[in-house]
Amino acid sequence: MALTGLKIQKYLPKTNCKECGSNTCMAFAMKLAAKKAELSLCPYASDEAKKILGAASEPPVKGIALGSDPKLKLGEETVFYRHEKTFVNQTALAININDTDFDDDIEKTLNSVKDYILERVGEILLIDMVSVTQKGDDPEVFAAVAKRAWETTNRPLVLHSDDPKALNAAAIAVKGSNSLLAAARKETSEALKTTAVENGHALAVTGESLDELVAVTTQLKQEGFNNLVLQFKTYSLAEQFQTNSIARRSALKANFKPLGYPTLSFISPGGLLEDTVSAISEINKYGGICVLPTFDPAQLVALMTLRMNIYTDPQKPIQVEPKIYPVGDPGPNSPVFVTTNFSLTFFIISGEIENSGLSAWLVVPECEGMSVLTSWAAGKFSGTSIAKFVKESGLEQQVKTREIIIPGYVAQISGELEESLPGWKAIVGPQESADLESFINSVMS
């Protein structure tokens, strides 16, 4: 049962030193009780407190790590909605191959997974996992395909079979990959637990009903094996959505440990649109690993973009380093633009300048990752702060021009900027980035 703030406070030092970021030990205890802080923030917690409160402050959805370098993390979630705090570990996307697929098709899919790279707002996005499904009846063939998938892609695998012997053979073949065996039922859980432990893999658990699944996870946890993932047996998108929500709610609201694990779902092939909708549902509502039936780069762009939006911490906007960026191949006579260090704004503006064929300098001062209007309203993107940044950056020694193009939405800072940056003229650019190219072509050519 979850500890209350009052009970947690009894185990804290009660010195109110504030080093954990809370004003009092009681305030910190309340945060711990609400799973909004971790005990490690208090440097003075005793060993006894760590032992007792460590379990109590564990995230309601257990963290699982797959693969080796870098580790693929799942779970550790503490909220229903990302605006309450943040979602922690994003839904992992896997591509499925079958052990009965043609050799050329397997080769093509594995190479596609290995080579797939999507760059979005400065982040490199990759496919997380490969799923190998046994459709044939030879465990050795299944194991050989699994080994090939690991060796080609270096990704952790979902080993998917109803046959414990096949899972055992594949688990041995890819020992060291830290993969996931899917899935154990009540009749096979003991044997598969041994296979998972001996070969360093995690284990997915399934059952005809939620009660049956809960019985298996409870049993395995009591036996000390906690490296688990849940695979629900559902028959429609609505049921899967509902079951994912029930599991998350049980883990968060009732601290119900048997359902406090990341989930695994296989999207049944039903056409590209239907598959995409199912995957979107998993990303939106608590999916841990989502296995896609085919590799489709266009579908992946949509899913990864959505996933990035859902899993970006709303309290920490994605941002680029504040500095002077060259766009194209600028020289001392190239024009100078200024914008904020919110990643989305930066990449849109630099992209528009690049598309126009112009080489320019882009001044990006520290704005805490906020967009133009937000940072201006917060006093982070003012004439004074831009001028200070320009002076400190050494731009004045780097360029001959004394004109700086500011975003149209903050035309009102032009006077302040010219006063704070003597000798410079502020040119008001367009409000919308989409108009930047025509602005450049008409005003600067």
Ligand code: SF4
């Ligand atoms: Fe109390 Fe520890 Fe926080 Fe200090 S750091 S206020 S001792 S909980």
